[in-house]
């Protein structure tokens with residue numbers, strides 16, 4: 128059985144003080160981690176505060192990106208080795224904002240996935256099509272190609288443990304959520320792709336999130352779908368009450 132995982136992606140929001148306040152407000156009210164895993168992925172500059180505030184609670188902590196080398200002359204990058212030393216559990220990679228604004232390629236994302244595993248953390252690999260691609264009805268081949276490239280060379284065991292986030296670009300920050308059927312259809316396609324690439328057991332184990340204007344009002348409907356195992360949430364994860372409503376969607 129896959130444990131649902133609801134994750135906040137704070138993007139370029141919050142400072143260390145706000146991070147501490149947020150965690151203080153939510154930490155006693157998080158669900159039992161065997162029922163729903165709660166995760167906040169924060170900017171690198173907030174991770175130390177996040178880890179300290181979350182200590183001893185049910186909150187998992189994640190970074191929003193890292194580099195694929197542990198150290199060296201790579202000005203401005205974040206080391207996966209140091210993220211692990213800090214106690215970080217998850218790292219988001221391949222977000223459409225990083226692919227779009229920072230020109231991250233499928234090859235970079237694949238290298239980052241390997242570096243994250245090498246440093247004993249779990250990648251959350253994002254994929255998703257643009258509006259143009261969906262209007263051309265090419266969304267499935269687009270996302271399948273992204274998944275194949277991201278997973279290249281990973282073992283079945285690694286893929287079983289990772290998280291994939293399907294985030295159609297047209298639904299991010301637009302208030303326009305994919306319908307639960309559209310989200311389910313793509314999450315199912317991703318699971319079938321993993322079955323073809325690996326095996327049934329791996330496909331049954333991998334957790335697939337939907338992201339794109341997830342909010343307390345639509346989380347339950349999305350989570351009722353068989354292939355949607357969680358949400359990756361931007362805007363609605365910034366407010367403690369809203370985040371609590373999301374992670375406690377089963378209540």
Ligand code: 13P
Nearest residue numbers: 136299300339340361362
């Ligand atoms: P919103 O929830 O703000 O649409 O953002 C989604 C997202 O990009 C999460 O990674």
